[in-house]
Amino acid sequence: MGEQNKEITRSRVVKVESEKSWDSFTNQAEKQGLPVVVHFTATWCMPSVAMNPFFEELALKNPFALLLLVDIDEMMNVAKKVGVKAMPTFLMMKDGVVEDKLVGANPQEMKKRVGSFV
Numbered sequence: 223m224g225e226q227n228k229e230i231t232r233s234r235v236v237k238v239e240s241e242k243s244w245d246s247f248t249n250q251a252e253k254q255g256l257p258v259v260v261h262f263t264a265t266w267c268m269p270s271v272a273m274n275p276f277f278e279e280l281a282l283k284n285p286f287a288l289l290l291l292v293d294i295d296e297m298m299n300v301a302k303k304v305g306v307k308a309m310p311t312f313l314m315m316k317d318g319v320v321e322d323k324l325v326g327a328n329p330q331e332m333k334k335r336v337g338s339f340v
Contacts, residue, residue: 234281
């Protein structure tokens with residue numbers, strides 16, 4: 223009976239694994255008119271790691287946006303392509319264009335910006 227009540231929660235945040243997947247996700251979002259919010263992170267950056275649960279919460283509250291997670295150590299070329307130089311960095315993109323950028327771990331500001339963006 224306990225198994226029936228167990229809820230399986232799947233992340234709504236999509237981890238970008240390659241440059242090809244970055245291009246695929248961002249192109250698909252552009253075609254569908256979906257806003258994209260990207261969290262550029264690194265496992266060694268504690269403020270970035272601390273923002274992960276908050277970013278998951280944002281994903282659940284904004285189902286009509288694509289939320290991507292990019293580890294800069296794995297995806298340095300993507301980070302360079304969009305001008306990311308510090309962790310954490312959050313980008314808000316529409317139609318393939320970066321419309322807003324927030325550098326630093328600031329959950330309240332992030333919530334406010336995503337709320338007005340999505």
